[in-house]
Amino acid sequence: MVRIIAHLDMDAFFAAIEERDTPALRGIPLVVGADPLGGRGRGVVSTSNYLARAYGIHSATPISVAWRLSEAARRAGKPAVAFVSVDMPKYAHVSAEIMGVVRRFIPVVEQASIDETYGDLSFTESYQAAALLSQELKAAIYTTVRLTASVGIGPNKLIAKIASGMSKPDGLTVVCEEDAESFLAPLPLRAIPGIGPKTEGLLARQGFTCVQDVKALTAVQFNGLLGKRGVDLYEKVRGRDITPLEEHTEIKSISEQHTLETDTLDSQRLLRELELLGKGVMDRLRQEGFQSFRTVVLTVRFADFKTTSRAHTLVEPAGNMATLRREILRLLMPFLDRRENPLRQRIRLLGIRVEKLI
Structure with missing residues (x-):
């Protein structure tokens, strides 16, 4: 069929x-x-x-x-x-x-x-x-x-x-x-999922601007240019994709993030923001039918837009706000001093993610 x-x-x-x-x-x-x-x-x-x-x-x-x-x-x-x-x-x-x-x-x-x-x-x-x-x-x-x-x-x-x-x-x-194949041929490279700005720029420097251009590359050449993603993109530019439909996509993480109104290193302001984000994560955890998590991830974006994430995996699953609050505080503290923030940059965005859901 x-x-x-x-x-x-x-x-x-x-x-x-x-x-x-x-x-x-x-x-x-x-x-x-x-x-x-x-x-x-x-x-x-x-x-x-x-x-x-x-x-x-x-x-x-x-x-x-x-x-x-x-x-x-x-x-x-x-x-x-x-x-x-x-x-x-x-x-x-x-x-x-x-x-x-x-x-x-x-x-x-x-x-x-x-x-x-x-x-x-x-x-x-x-x-x-x-x-x-x-x-x-x-x-x-x-x-x-x-x-x-x-x-x-x-x-x-x-x-x-x-x-x-x-x-x-x-x-x-x-x-x-x-x-x-003929449908894809004239399209710009960015039309292919998996080709973002960096890959597009790399290929452009080789003289490739549309899908038809890169079809001249062999699978080996694709690998040489793009590493392990090369084989996947070699197939995609030829219109080939065997990815199945997944009727029930498993939720692997739950996250919340927010851009602060002003950049800051004020620990009290940051903790208030993280408290709100944490409550949002816990509410969604319950709504999605999960009882607990094992990994907590904190994402911080500085004023210069550099973004860093740090994670900690618990020995035992936890499902309460007190544990999430404690873990987030532990992950945040290095960003308030020179361990994770040697230039003392102010923070622009905060995000919380929980993984290994049960």
Whole structure:
């Protein structure tokens, strides 16, 4: 039986929900994320709608940069950006509604994130039938939650994922197995999952700018350039991917992080922030059905954006706030003196993660 995989990606998900729920936000550039504080905000953009993206504002853009881009557009006579805070409980509720619709149409699905999922459409037995079913699914989602989704269909997860982003918003892109290589050939290297800015730069220095260029490399040459990742990317640029759908993805860690309003080395402020993060982690631990953890990880980002993580694994599992608080304090202290912070840099961001969940 021919393998047919779909990737469904909600369009500007957080922003689209806010536009749906607040008519005044429709038809204007919109950013969901941290408070810009008049250009002094320190977080990042979570989601921007397509009008804001036209200003150069995308996910993970520093919120201060988003503010400056909005102000530049306003001075040029364009609409200013509306900034809205993240409402994760609301988005999670909508996501659950969408997944309920998806499972009515597709028996085997893998939810990849809050706003995207893979589905095995092999049971349709043809790309044409898979496309028709996907159109019906998109319509059912819109009827249920009044939001649009884009779908990519291909012979594997790799092709489906790339295809879903080709004609947003409200798109449907079908790539048959025999067309997979030609579909990828003209795309920039960054379109391939696993090729980030550093790998892209390394390949660019060798004269490679698009997928077609690197297909001239042998597997051995790929390994020489990229090490152990070379074999994986050698297969990907040829449109080959045997990664299975995982219906029940195991949660391996739970984390919370926050960018501080101002950089600081004030231990009391840092401990207050860590207390809030720790309570968030413990709440989510219970919500996900876990009783305890064994590894605690503290992440610190300094004012110069250097980021360091330190971890400690307990001899016995623990599941209480008192233990988490004690371990985080132990991990934090070296960052307040010259052991982990010889230049006495102020701290910009803190994060807590627990692993080895039980």
